[in-house]
Amino acid sequence: MDRLKILVVDDESRMRKLVRDFLVKNNFEVLEAEDGEQAVDIFFQKKDIALIVLDVMMPKMDGWQVCREIRAYSKVPIIMLTAKSDERDELQGFELGVDEYISKPFSPKILVARIEAILRRTNQMENNEILSCGGIEVNKAAHQALIDGEEIELSYKEFELLTYFVENRGIALSREKILNNVWNYDYFGDARTIDTHVKKLRSKMGSKGDMIKTIWGVGYKLEE
Amino acid sequence: MDRLKILVVDDESRMRKLVRDFLVKNNFEVLEAEDGEQAVDIFFQKKDIALIVLDVMMPKMDGWQVCREIRAYSKVPIIMLTAKSDERDELQGFELGVDEYISKPFSPKILVARIEAILRRTNQMENNEILSCGGIEVNKAAHQALIDGEEIELSYKEFELLTYFVENRGIALSREKILNNVWNYDYFGDARTIDTHVKKLRSKMGSKGDMIKTIWGVGYKLEE
DNA sequence: ATAAGTATGTCAAATTTGTGAAACCATACT
DNA sequence: AGTATGGTTTCACAAATTTGACATACTTAT
Numbered sequence: 001m002d003r004l005k006i007l008v009v010d011d012e013s014r015m016r017k018l019v020r021d022f023l024v025k026n027n028f029e030v031l032e033a034e035d036g037e038q039a040v041d042i043f044f045q046k047k048d049i050a051l052i053v054l055d056v057m058m059p060k061m062d063g064w065q066v067c068r069e070i071r072a073y074s075k076v077p078i079i080m081l082t083a084k085s086d087e088r089d090e091l092q093g094f095e096l097g098v099d100e101y102i103s104k105p106f107s108p109k110i111l112v113a114r115i116e117a118i119l120r121r122t123n124q125m126e127n128n129e130i131l132s133c134g135g136i137e138v139n140k141a142a143h144q145a146l147i148d149g150e151e152i153e154l155s156y157k158e159f160e161l162l163t164y165f166v167e168n169r170g171i172a173l174s175r176e177k178i179l180n181n182v183w184n185y186d187y188f189g190d191a192r193t194i195d196t197h198v199k200k201l202r203s204k205m206g207s208k209g210d211m212i213k214t215i216w217g218v219g220y221k222l223e224e
Numbered sequence: 225m226d227r228l229k230i231l232v233v234d235d236e237s238r239m240r241k242l243v244r245d246f247l248v249k250n251n252f253e254v255l256e257a258e259d260g261e262q263a264v265d266i267f268f269q270k271k272d273i274a275l276i277v278l279d280v281m282m283p284k285m286d287g288w289q290v291c292r293e294i295r296a297y298s299k300v301p302i303i304m305l306t307a308k309s310d311e312r313d314e315l316q317g318f319e320l321g322v323d324e325y326i327s328k329p330f331s332p333k334i335l336v337a338r339i340e341a342i343l344r345r346t347n348q349m350e351n352n353e354i355l356s357c358g359g360i361e362v363n364k365a366a367h368q369a370l371i372d373g374e375e376i377e378l379s380y381k382e383f384e385l386l387t388y389f390v391e392n393r394g395i396a397l398s399r400e401k402i403l404n405n406v407w408n409y410d411y412f413g414d415a416r417t418i419d420t421h422v423k424k425l426r427s428k429m430g431s432k433g434d435m436i437k438t439i440w441g442v443g444y445k446l447e448e
Numbered sequence: 449a450t451a452a453g454t455a456t457g458t459c460a461a462a463t464t465t466g467t468g469a470a471a472c473c474a475t476a477c478t
Numbered sequence: 479a480g481t482a483t484g485g486t487t488t489c490a491c492a493a494a495t496t497t498g499a500c501a502t503a504c505t506t507a508t
Contacts, residue, residue: 471488
């Protein structure tokens with residue numbers, strides 16, 4: 001199995017090295033960012049970051065801001081490193097959806113333990129997750145889609161698109177929204193490519209293809 | 225921007241005051257109810273309550289009952305205040321769709337933080353709210369309109385127009401106002417075009433079409 | 449009665465979507 | 479390296495839908 005990617009964001013290289021060494025020893029793959037902007041860039045470029053370790057105090061863009069930007073698109077677990085445990089900060093972090101706090105100075109062992117606990121928790125939740133909706137079943141972990149119990153062969157993008165539809169069943173999705181979520185957020189191609197993929201998806205889904213409704217002037221919707 | 229309304233339900237006035245003061249300080253508008261009946265009344269009278277803080281132990285109608293009655297019609301977020309964290313109660317609340325638990329005694333700061341977290345979550349999630357008015361139901365997220373529970377097919381503009389009517393039910397709307405809100409603000413076409421759309425809407429709404437009243441010399445109004 | 453406002457049916461123009469083919473691109477295989 | 483393969487994107491045109499204007503009929507207020 002692949003090693004899980006962890007993004008470590010801190011402006012101090014010494015701190016990054018400390019954390020990285022420990023995480024690598026514990027069989028994680030580590031990516032580093034030295035400021036908030038870099039962090040956001042890397043996060044949206046690589047789409048398979050499993051967890052983020054984020055320092056609060058940073059130049060340019062602080063940890064809270066990074067958190068907000070990422071939370072606008074993703075539920076990836078975030079661990080915040082704070083200088084001291086300050087109630088106000090914790091409250092702000094809670095609102096932003098921070099999963100865990102660790103105040104400096106901390107023991108690397110504790111950090112690894114918390115990371116593993118969080119990953120165990122979130123993987124457990126998402127692993128056995130089979131999304132289903134009206135005869136469509138999507139198993140994200142297995143990257144497999146079933147229609148009425150029978151597997152259909154989908155390409156990568158088709159699968160991602162179907163997953164996005166199932167996750168947002170019943171909701172009208174604009175092409176812009178689909179592009180931002182299924183494609184990379186910095187994709188600047190033609191939005192009509194969605195039409196092509198929808199067409200293929202529909203045909204591969206056979207009779208269930210009708211479940212993807214066109215909403216004229218808006219986009220598409222998977223019928224509930 | 226308007227302040228969000230929060231309904232605080234507790235039989236102890238001291239507790240209500242405590243919560244209210246804190247919420248007002250945090251820029252919420254607070255409505256109070258001292259028992260379950262009042263709570264339900266107020267909730268259905270005011271139609272724009274953003275969240276409910278609900279005490280479990282109350283005379284007349286307890287928190288669970290209030291929760292059930294409200295959940296029958298609305299998905300408004302509910303935070304339950306419990307005397308002690310009791311596992312059985314938490315399970316019951318989970319089934320009833322309680323969003324969050326806070327056990328007394330609690331820190332007002334935590335309460336505010338949780339409220340804001342929930343509001344952010346639900347507001348961002350999608351405005352999955354369903355506007356309804358006399359047999360008309362409009363689901364903005366799904367881009368779907370129901371008349372007496374049955375879906376009617378509307379074009380983009382028709383849907384926007386109906387939504388605008390429902391959002392401003394009972395209010396006389398001039399053509400100019402409608403143009404500015406449903407059409408782009410830089411639309412300089414003929415205001416008579418609204419008549420055409422109103423006509424189509426009325427016909428698609430069947431018997432409920434009468435609910436859109438003509439106000440001679442002014443514009444239109446959706447009857448409450 | 450008359451003038452001003454509104455309802456309704458029709459229709460051409462504009463917009464949006466469906467579709468198939470072709471171009472492009474990355475990857476694995478010979 | 480060259481080639482085959484399959485996925486992805488673009489493009490052009492056809493098909494479908496929406497939309498706003500207009501003409502005519504109708505209603506209301508004075």
